[in-house]
Amino acid sequence: MSAAEYARPGAAARIAPIVAGTVVLAVTWWLWSSGMAEEIMAYKSDIAYLSVQHVELVAWAGALAILVAVPVGVLLSRASLRRAADAAMQLFNIGSTVPTLAILALSMSLLGIGTVPAVFGLWAATLLPIVHNTYSGLKAVPLHLIEAATGMGMTPLQVLWRVELPNALYVIFGGIRTALAICIGSAPLVFLIGAGGLGELIFTGIALDELPMMLAGAIPTALLAVGVDFLLGQAQYHLIPRGINPLR
Amino acid sequence: MIRLENLTRHFGQGAHPIVAVDNVTLEVPSGEICVLLGPSGCGKTTTMRMINRLIEPTSGKIFIDGKDTVDVDPIELRRTIGYVIQQIGLFPHKTVEDNICVVPDLLGWQRTNSRARARELLELVGLQPDLFLKRYPKELSGGQQQRVGVLRALAADPPLMLMDEPFGAIDPINREVIQDEFLKMQQQLRKTIVFVSHDLDEAVRMADKIAIFRSGRLEQLATPNELLANPCNAFVESFLGGDRALKRLRLIRSGEAMVRDFARVQPDTPLGEAQRHMAAHGAAAAIVLDGEGRPLGVLKGEDAELCDSTVAQAYRPDPIGVPAEADLRIAVSLMLTHDLPALACVDGQGKAVGVLTYRSIVTTLRGTGPEADR
Numbered sequence: 001m002s003a004a005e006y007a008r009p010g011a012a013a014r015i016a017p018i019v020a021g022t023v024v025l026a027v028t029w030w031l032w033s034s035g036m037a038e039e040i041m042a043y044k045s046d047i048a049y050l051s052v053q054h055v056e057l058v059a060w061a062g063a064l065a066i067l068v069a070v071p072v073g074v075l076l077s078r079a080s081l082r083r084a085a086d087a088a089m090q091l092f093n094i095g096s097t098v099p100t101l102a103i104l105a106l107s108m109s110l111l112g113i114g115t116v117p118a119v120f121g122l123w124a125a126t127l128l129p130i131v132h133n134t135y136s137g138l139k140a141v142p143l144h145l146i147e148a149a150t151g152m153g154m155t156p157l158q159v160l161w162r163v164e165l166p167n168a169l170y171v172i173f174g175g176i177r178t179a180l181a182i183c184i185g186s187a188p189l190v191f192l193i194g195a196g197g198l199g200e201l202i203f204t205g206i207a208l209d210e211l212p213m214m215l216a217g218a219i220p221t222a223l224l225a226v227g228v229d230f231l232l233g234q235a236q237y238h239l240i241p242r243g244i245n246p247l248r
Numbered sequence: 249m250i251r252l253e254n255l256t257r258h259f260g261q262g263a264h265p266i267v268a269v270d271n272v273t274l275e276v277p278s279g280e281i282c283v284l285l286g287p288s289g290c291g292k293t294t295t296m297r298m299i300n301r302l303i304e305p306t307s308g309k310i311f312i313d314g315k316d317t318v319d320v321d322p323i324e325l326r327r328t329i330g331y332v333i334q335q336i337g338l339f340p341h342k343t344v345e346d347n348i349c350v351v352p353d354l355l356g357w358q359r360t361n362s363r364a365r366a367r368e369l370l371e372l373v374g375l376q377p378d379l380f381l382k383r384y385p386k387e388l389s390g391g392q393q394q395r396v397g398v399l400r401a402l403a404a405d406p407p408l409m410l411m412d413e414p415f416g417a418i419d420p421i422n423r424e425v426i427q428d429e430f431l432k433m434q435q436q437l438r439k440t441i442v443f444v445s446h447d448l449d450e451a452v453r454m455a456d457k458i459a460i461f462r463s464g465r466l467e468q469l470a471t472p473n474e475l476l477a478n479p480c481n482a483f484v485e486s487f488l489g490g491d492r493a494l495k496r497l498r499l500i501r502s503g504e505a506m507v508r509d510f511a512r513v514q515p516d517t518p519l520g521e522a523q524r525h526m527a528a529h530g531a532a533a534a535i536v537l538d539g540e541g542r543p544l545g546v547l548k549g550e551d552a553e554l555c556d557s558t559v560a561q562a563y564r565p566d567p568i569g570v571p572a573e574a575d576l577r578i579a580v581s582l583m584l585t586h587d588l589p590a591l592a593c594v595d596g597q598g599k600a601v602g603v604l605t606y607r608s609i610v611t612t613l614r615g616t617g618p619e620a621d622r
Contacts, residue, residue, distance in 0.1 A: 148337025151302055151410075152351050152400075153327030166341040243384030244341045 039212035040219070046201060051220050054197040057115070058187050058224075061122035062180050069127045069179075070172065073134025074160070089135060096128040100186040108193040118195030126183040133175025137168030167244060173236045177229060184225045188217065198224075250299065250408060250440060251275045255308035257294055268294045270464035271308070276457070278407075279438035283451040286461035286487070292444045295461070296410050299442060300329045312408060327354055330401030330409035330439070334416045336393050338385040344370070344396055345381040351404040362403070369399040373429060391422045398430065402437070411443045415450065427453055448488065452476070452495055460484050473499045477615060493613060494577075502579045503572030505612035506593040506602030512537050515544065515560035519552045522559050526552070533590040535603055536563045543569045543592035543600040569594045572601055576612075579604050 031037040076085040100121070107121035141164050149163045165172075191199030198217040205214025242248045252274040258265035269291040276282040284292035297303040299310055301322040310317045317325055338347050345366045346353075352362035367377040373395045385393055394415060401409055415423045415430075427450065434441070445451050451458050452472045460467045460475070468480045476496040479485040488495075511534035513522045526534050526549055536544045536559055545565040552562055569592030570579045583591050583604070592600045 142335070144333060144335035144337045145339060147302075148331070148333055148335075149339075149350075151300060151326060151331035151333065153323050153325075153354055155323055158354070163339060167339075169341075241341045241384070243339075243343070243386060 036212060036215070040216045043201060043213060043216040047198075047216055047220055050196060050198050050200055050217070051224070053195075054187055054199075054221070054224070057118055057122060057190060057195060057197055058180070058184050058228075060119045061126055061187075062183050064119070065123050065126035065130055065179060065183070066176060068123075069130035069175075070134050073131045073172075074138065074165075076131070076135050077138035077164075085135065089132070092128050092131055096132070100125045100182070101189055101192075104186075104189055104193055113194035115195050117193055118190035118197075121193070122183050122186060122190065125186055126179045129179040129182065130172070130175045133178075134168065134172050137171030137175070138164050140171065141167045166241070170236070170240050170244060170246065173232070173240065177232045177236070180228055180232065181225060184221070184228060188221055249276065249278045249313055250442070251311040252295070252299075253309045253311070255295065255298060255310065256306050257291075257298060257303060258306045267464050269298070269305075272464075272466045274459055274466060274469060276440055276442060278440050280456040281434065281441040281443055281454055282457045282459060283443045283445050283455035284459050284461060285445055285448065285451045286467075288446060289463075290461040291464035292446075292459075292461045293412055294464075296412060296442055296444050299408075299410055300326045300331060302326075327351055327404065328406050328408070330404075330406040330411075332397050332401045332409070332411045332414040334413040336397040336414075336417070338393055338397055338400070340385050342384075343381065344383050344385070344388070347385065347396060348400050348403050350400060351406075355404055357404075365403060366399075369402060370396075372433065373399065390418055391426060394418055394426060395429075402439075407440060409439050409441045411441060413444055413446070416445075416447075423450070424453075430454075449495070452499065460487060462487075477613070496613060497577040497580055498575050500576045500612060501572065502570050502574050502576055502593050502604055503602070505576055505579075505609050506572065506604050507608045508602045510535060510590070510603040512600075513547055513559050514538075515558065515563070517559045519556060519559060519562060522547060523549070523552050531590065531605070533588065533605075534559075535569075535590065535592045535600055537600055541599045543594060546588050546590055546592070548589060564588070568592065569600065570604075571595075576604075576609060580609065 031040070075081060076088055078085075103124050104118070104121040107117040107124070111117035111120060145163055145167065146159055149159045154162065187197055188199030188202050190197055191203050198221045201217030202214055202221070203217075205211065205217060237245070237247050240247075252272055255269055255272045255274075256267070257269040259268050260266050272291075272295055274282070274295075284295060286292050294303055298305050299312075299317070301317060339350070342350075345363060348366040348369060349357075349362040352365060357365075366381060370377045370380055375392065375395065380388070380392070380396075385396070388396065394417070398411075398414060401411075415426055418426060431454065443451075443454060445454075455472050457469060458472055458475050459469045462483055468475060468484050470478075473496060475484070476488060476492045476499070479488055479492070485492075509529070511522075511526045511529040511531045513525060513534045513536055515536060515538075517525075522534055526532070526547075532549045534547045536547055538544055545563045545568055547559055547563040551564070552559075555561055564586065567582050567586060570582060572593040572595055579591055579593075582588070583606070589605060591604045593602045593604060595601045
């Protein structure tokens, strides 16, 4: 294949799954042939129990983040809040530079240890990308669409529901995907504030220098992240109408 | 019918607000198209947007069919007024069908009724419903989007329409096609239309009345023909441009500018007799007719002098004439192209009913009838 073909964006997109598939196959082959797989499967019951805990944490944090962030983004995008929105978005941008571990530490110092501070910390880290994308997605809806909608007799709420949100949906969805990826990726850290999850296997495995134990936590975490992103990608593809879906 | 009374709109507060619209009084009778015309920033769009209360007037009143619009809920008001904007504003996430049905849906029409209406409207502009109903706006050409934009405004059959440079974004050739298509529709629909434009040619084509605006003031309100014939001040005159007499040609039908009394000759008339005939009419040319009174061509005075046989040897057979309902632009163009001092006007049966001369056209443009000058 020539260099020119690599330069085309389509070429990279076609090669990516092949590369990924090859890597997965190679790793799987190594896991089996070295007997590592068997050692990992020794933690089967731990994996099952901690995965459920992990998913629960992520689900709570993610759902609460979406429920809060989308309305906040909508509010900030209203013309009457323009001044406040500029300030708030600045604040959010600064906020998003704080590492998740620091957020969890702050959360623990406020709420102690356990599930509640963990969900709160993950929620806070997940919130920002969704607020950001909701806000900028709504701001990017062309003004003439809003003018046409208003001129035809839609109430402000109808303009929001029937015109603004559908047209911002692709960008909002993008924010949710990014946010949930951050959420799932950060979730192992909540073990450090006593909330369990797959982080328990990872951190204990590191501490004991037990490679199989660490992998027993790391591999499900990775699969979970990839799986959720795949599901969201499918949802984004199918739920957003063809007229505004750049993927279709 | 729609009436604006002393309509004024200021922007900005304090002692020196910007006066966008200044004491405009205007009436658009039912079924007419009134074009608000002027340079950008003249207040024409602001005036239009006050009609559906997208902008509230600082002072003055707007009556639709005698009812003050202040007494109507603005949301309800807008649903009864068709609205088309320059950017079209089709909703990209909705299909053509759902776009057309926006207002019917807002009004709570039965779904089967509104969707049948969308189908019927698409057929009206020659877009096959089965092909277009389920398409998204991005899958349409610019001209098709424009048509759908107009259909969307017509969907709930509002008696009044506001159109803000609706054909502005289309290339000139397609624009004329869509304008003609729209005028044809308007002949059946008889909507009352307020139409904002900055394009004089468009205004002359579309308007029953043209309202010329300058810095918020209404300078002149007149029919296109009146306006082009008698601009009321230097601004209007310069806005109309140096070729306003030529623009008027399109507005006048050949039949209105022809004279009925003219020199007629037959192909077998001797040229000497033809010359005497022309002299008797004081004409520079005679129309050659066949036995049934259909024109065969034009005999020019100078051609008659060149030989001494019959008319058949000397007349010009091309062009034979113009239909009396054709506009003067076409007739004058033929006369200029073929260097003819006179051209026959024919009726539906192809019979010559009169003749156009430069003299008769000039007197018509001056406003006196062509016959009066003779």
